Amino acid sequence: DAKTTQPNSMESNEEEPVHLPCNHSTISGTDYIHWYRQLPSQGPEYVIHGLTSNVNNRMASLAIAEDRKSSTLILHRATLRDAAVYYCILRDAETSYDKVIFGPGTSLSVIP
Amino acid sequence: KAGVTQTPRYLIKTRGQQVTLSCSPISGHRSVSWYQQTPGQGLQFLFEYFSETQRNKGNFPGRFSGRQFSNSRSEMNVSTLELGDSALYLCASKDPPYEQYFGPGTRLTVT
Numbered sequence: 001d002a003k004t005t006q007p008n009s010m011e012s013n014e015e016e017p018v019h020l021p022c023n024h025s026t027i028s029g030t031d032y033i034h035w036y037r038q039l040p041s042q043g044p045e046y047v048i049h050g051l052t053s054n055v056n057n058r059m060a061s062l063a064i065a066e067d068r069k070s071s072t073l074i075l076h077r078a079t080l081r082d083a084a085v086y087y088c089i090l091r092d093a094e095t096s097y098d099k100v101i102f103g104p105g106t107s108l109s110v111i112p
Numbered sequence: 113k114a115g116v117t118q119t120p121r122y123l124i125k126t127r128g129q130q131v132t133l134s135c136s137p138i139s140g141h142r143s144v145s146w147y148q149q150t151p152g153q154g155l156q157f158l159f160e161y162f163s164e165t166q167r168n169k170g171n172f173p174g175r176f177s178g179r180q181f182s183n184s185r186s187e188m189n190v191s192t193l194e195l196g197d198s199a200l201y202l203c204a205s206k207d208p209p210y211e212q213y214f215g216p217g218t219r220l221t222v223t
Contacts, residue, residue: 034211043116043202043214044155087155102147102155 004088009107012078020073020106022088027068031090035062035073038105039084047073047086083110114138116205116215124221130191133218137184137205144186145212146178149200158201161186162208190220198222 005023012018024033032051036044048055048062050071055062061074075082087105117136125131137144146158157170161180178188184205190197198221204212 036214041216043204043217045214046211049211101157104154 003101004090004103006086006088006103006106008104009109011109011111012075012082013111014080015077018075018078018082018108020075020086020088020108021070022072023070024088024090025069027090028092030092032092033062033064033068033071034089034091035060036087036089036102037082037084038087039081044087044102049091078108078110080110080112083108116203116213118201118203118215118218120218121216122219122221124223125193126223127193127195129193130189131193131220132187132189133201133203133220135186135188135203135205135215137186137203138207138213141205141207141213142184143206143208144180144184145204145206146186146188147202147204148172149202149217150198155202158188193222195222 032049034049035047037047038044048057048060050062050064052064054064063072063074085105085107087102089102116138119134135144143162145160147155148158149155158172158176159166159178160168164180175191178186180186200217200219202214202217204214206212
């Protein structure tokens with residue numbers, strides 16, 4: 001199963017953009033890149049996903065490298081409520097089941 | 113729609129006992145997955161059920177088992193509890209191939 005690597009922790013100032021990187025060098029052609037985040041004392045929450053093209057939604061943007069071996073989650077203006085652990089995972093959409101591997105994620109701290 | 117619910121939210125058990133955790137998925141979701149989360153190992157996949165059938169399983173011993181009912185509700189059971197089983201157990205549901213939605217988890221403490 002393809003794995004991802006992320007920095008253990010990052011810091012950002014409030015109201016500034018945050019770029020969270022993820023490496024997935026063994027990604028296969030049918031793997032989608034998903035991002036989840038987990039706030040303290042809660043279950044993980046879906047943020048965004050993509051296959052090849054960059055994606056935007058109300059929460060964030062996802063920039064995917066042309067060779068798909070890395071991606072970056074972009075929070076355009078960090079707020080205190082964005083302080084969480086962010087997980088980058090790969091999911092094979094073709095097989096319709098998922099045996100997802102969650103790494104340790106990136107713990108994001110937002111400084112007021 | 114109501115979200116994924118898990119019961120109980122907190123549980124304390126003694127080594128050697130067994131425990132059953134329950135998960136009610138979002139209405140209409142037929143897939144339920146279970147995960148174990150610990151500070152040392154992070155979030156680890158336990159198993160997935162779809163239409164009452166287990167269709168994927170992670171690398172956990174046979175003491176961990178589960179089942180899914182016809183209404184898609186799921187239970188997981190851990191027998192002969194060990195101290196290392198203390199963890200947050202998360203349930204997630206989805207209507208494939210769409211996104212998973214996680215519940216708040218059950219915090220299990222084994223003493």
